[in-house]
Amino acid sequence: MLVASSAILLITTLAAPLATRYLGRGAGWLLALPLALTAVLLGSSGAWEAGSEINEVVPWMPTLDVGLALRLDGLSLLFALLVLLIGAGILIYSTRYLGAKGRHGSFYLLMTAFAFAMLVLVLADDLVLFFVAWEATTLCSFFLIARSGPDAREPAIRTLLVTVAGGLSLLTAVSIMAVRTGTTRISEVLTHPFWQDEPGYAMAAMVLLAVAAFTKSAQFPFQAWLPDSMVAITPVSAYLHAAAMVKAGIYLLLRFSPVFAGNDVWTGMLVISGLITALFGAAAALRRFDLKELLAYSTISQLGLLVAMIGVGTTESLTAAVLHTVSHALFKSALFMLVGAVDHQAGTRDIRHLAGMDVRMPLTTVTLALAAASMAGIPLLLGFVSKELMFTAFLNAPGARPIVFALVGAAAIASMLTFAYSARMVLGLRTGTSGPVVREASPVLWGVPAVAAILGLVFGAMPAPLDGIIGSAASAASGEVLDPHLALWHGWNAAFAVTLVVLTAGTLLVVGRRRVEVLLAPMNLPLSGLRAVDRMRAGTIALGGQMGRLTGTRSPWVHLGIPVVSLVGIAIAGTIGIRELAPAPAPRSQPADWVLVGLIGLAVLSAIRARTRIAAVVVTGVVGFSMTLWFFVLGAADVAMTQLLVEILTVCVMVLILSRLPNRFEPASTRRRIGAGTIAVSAGLATTLGVWALTGRREISPAAEYLITEGEAVTGGSNIVNTILVEFRALDTLGELTVLGVAGLAMAALLRSRAPSEPLTAELVEETPLTDGAANSVFTRTITRVIGPGIILFSLFLLLRGHNEPGGGFISALVGGAGVALLYLSARSDESAPIRAPYMGLIGAGILIGIGTGLLGFIDGSFLAPISIEVAGTKLVSSLIFDVGVYLAVIGVIYAAFNLLGTRRPTDADHVTPVRTQP
Incomplete structure (x- = not known):
């Protein structure tokens, strides 16, 4: 149900x-x-x-x-x-x-x-x-x-x-x-x-x-x-x-x-805040000329009384709160709709403007008066029953008598003001003036609120039918089984006496409303809640801007220095905090490991000594490709393939960036070299210390052992790396997928708002083959026509088999990205590169597919839970759809990089204009 x-x-x-x-x-x-x-x-x-x-x-x-x-x-x-x-x-x-x-x-x-x-x-x-x-x-x-x-x-x-x-x-x-x-x-x-x-x-x-x-x-x-x-x-x-x-x-x-209920802190918070709100809202409502604004402040006041009733916490006060919730819902919904009808017909809600009109809306006026009477707590209406029950609860509240009298007094004053502003609403709709005539609204505009207002009258005169629902709700709110007996008349008692005082004082306020208006007009509080919210908002934005200015910099020193200093700090803290380490593992290095370490070391030294950017990229690539070989030697085929493809695409993107930068590095000062060396050595030592202290000193973790032994049985996939990424830790992958998409959007926003500088041209001899890019790339274009589709098909093959063999969404997308790079390199010119694809749509589609796969998991009871079905003897799993999302998002980012970084502006020439020199 x-x-x-x-x-x-x-x-x-x-x-x-x-x-x-x-x-x-x-x-x-x-x-x-x-x-x-x-x-x-x-x-x-x-x-x-x-x-x-x-x-x-x-x-x-x-x-x-x-x-x-x-x-x-x-x-x-x-x-x-x-x-x-x-x-x-x-x-x-x-x-x-x-x-x-x-x-x-x-x-x-x-x-x-x-x-x-x-x-x-x-x-x-x-x-x-x-x-x-x-x-x-x-x-x-x-x-x-x-x-x-x-x-x-x-x-x-x-x-x-x-x-x-x-x-x-x-x-x-x-x-x-x-x-x-x-x-x-x-x-x-x-x-x-x-x-x-x-x-x-x-x-x-x-x-x-x-x-x-x-x-x-x-x-x-x-x-x-x-x-x-x-x-x-x-x-x-x-x-x-x-x-x-x-x-x-x-x-x-x-x-x-x-x-x-009964907790002193709870009671204090709710009663104090509720009564302050009730008094403030009632006084503010009495000062308003806009009927809708008056109702808004009256809502604040009535809610304050409700909160105070809940704060008292007795069974009587909770029953009163439940009943007044119903009463308030009926008269407040009716009043808002009726004020809307007046505004709809008259074109204004301002009492001062309505005073100059001949408002001939008898049905609307009578209905509004009925609902306002319930809000004022006039007998025979539900508002009277709920407020009298409220006064009874307040009079019987536990605590010192002065506190009880203060509670009753504050509620009585708020109710007096409620009576006054309720009458203010009704008196604002007068007829017989010589101004413009305001006709009755559509029956729907006064008929719907009339139902609520009449219910307030029916349940006020005969509240007994509400005993069941009010008692059941109050029982749930109090934790006790209650059986209230609501009635219009409970005899001459203290609560009725308070009600009489409220009605009398409220009538006096209505009679003297002109003086009350004059008295309340200059009463403006020195503080404004709206200004406070605006200042908080402006202050938060200003603080964010200040933090952005402090941390926002184009200096690589700052971007690299902060994480390196943090890494060194963690290493120092670990050195001090770790008292005892497990025994070091037995050496398991092979000769091939030392060969690769030596190759990586030589490449790092070469990168330090490089004087040109191209040389630095090449030797840094040697580091990456050496790591790829190392992963293959260790048997981590998935990781090795990923590393290889990332290195290839990184070089392609770096070439696009380097074409816009000078060939040689600017000479560095001795001070800068010492600082860079200090940062590099500190980071290297901290990393080495961490690897030495934390690697290989314990047996395989229970989580890893479970994934190795039970992973295939649970997921149906034998590629443990892929099943971890798209099933066991799919939520992490979805987060990384979203980050990747945001990076692509940021790149697009940055490069569209601030176009990259033009590629730098070199002085070329006219007779060299480099002068004609179209003719020079004919062999590449021919080969691409043959192997390009094969690369794309191979990427799809890797996507489909990733659950059981090396592959998956990320690797397959990188293979597809390599195909995109080949297409770009074989183009006749930058402007004719055949990679015009809706990369933003691909990124968005990838993320949405990932989220949609997560929602599909609810079929099995949990977000991202894998769903498997068998079709024609083949087992299909929802993680494959998730991998498709990964594929689209990654390939979309690659498309974005080549489109945004690789193409020239439309006004650029397709070919380099050579400098004519004598051979």
């Missing part, structure tokens, strides 16, 4: 662009249907009863004990119904709010994705899955805000920065809980003795979870992003405030309340 519900919303999300293409803005009707049906499916599950739950698990990453674990209890059911039903209503509302003409595909795609992410979040019983869904809601909100126009860019970025900071806090908490408990199941984490046995880690996780919730639910000091996000269109704001992102933080706090 739970997996099916999630799948329904995922399919709805994927179908949204197609539905919008054919139905336009009317696609909202069709897309709302799956949400409503999913709500019915979950509502009929039987999770209404306190203590009952449904669990479903789909393996995801079984080796890490991470799965798509879903759980439906009373708390997750309540939030799921809010997400689905309010989401369905807003999608229907959007069918008339959006313009008849326009592209709305991205809107419906993101809104349904938002609903899908929120549903997964509230159903998740796995910490990793919960975090992924949490971040998905962040991204959905960012894109929904950002698509609202050019003025939305900065608010969207500020929203993203704050909520991503909360995501990092949540990630840290998830890591602590997963490591210390040994499980990622939320239900198991909540009951683990870790919370009592390790108070330090428990405290850290608690604070980090609270910070994550505060950023998501706009609690002090992270409240600034929520009003800033009001640049988004009304359906987005309605969903975000009533049932989506801000409710994710409330859900997180309620979900972990069974562990933290």
